[in-house]
Amino acid sequence: MYTLEIKEEANLEIIDAYSYYESQQPGLGETFFEQLGLYFKRITENPKHFEIKNNYREAYIKKFPYLIIYRIEEDNVVVYSVFNTAQNPKKKPN
Numbered sequence: 097m098y099t100l101e102i103k104e105e106a107n108l109e110i111i112d113a114y115s116y117y118e119s120q121q122p123g124l125g126e127t128f129f130e131q132l133g134l135y136f137k138r139i140t141e142n143p144k145h146f147e148i149k150n151n152y153r154e155a156y157i158k159k160f161p162y163l164i165i166y167r168i169e170e171d172n173v174v175v176y177s178v179f180n181t182a183q184n185p186k187k188k189p190n
Contacts, residue, residue, distance in 0.1 A: 098140045098171055156181075165177040
């Protein structure tokens with residue numbers, strides 16, 4: 097299994113998403129965290145499963161409009177962004 101590393105920018109995006117969902121409905125932020133955790137587990141178990149776009153791999157979270165953008169670096173999975181797909185796609189890291 098690979099080690100998960102989450103960059104600071106991605107951490108901030110996760111916190112923002114959690115806060116937004118909790119403000120919309122109590123408990124929804126927790127559901128977002130749970131889904132994110134499941135995807136992080138899948139990514140660290142089989143990081144090559146998800147496709148490569150612009151030198152990064154992308155994993156879509158099915159229950160929320162978010163995309164996990166990461167790279168495999170030796171024995172690490174490095175998450176660079178947890179991108180809200182409802183945002184302007186030009187803001188997506190590449």
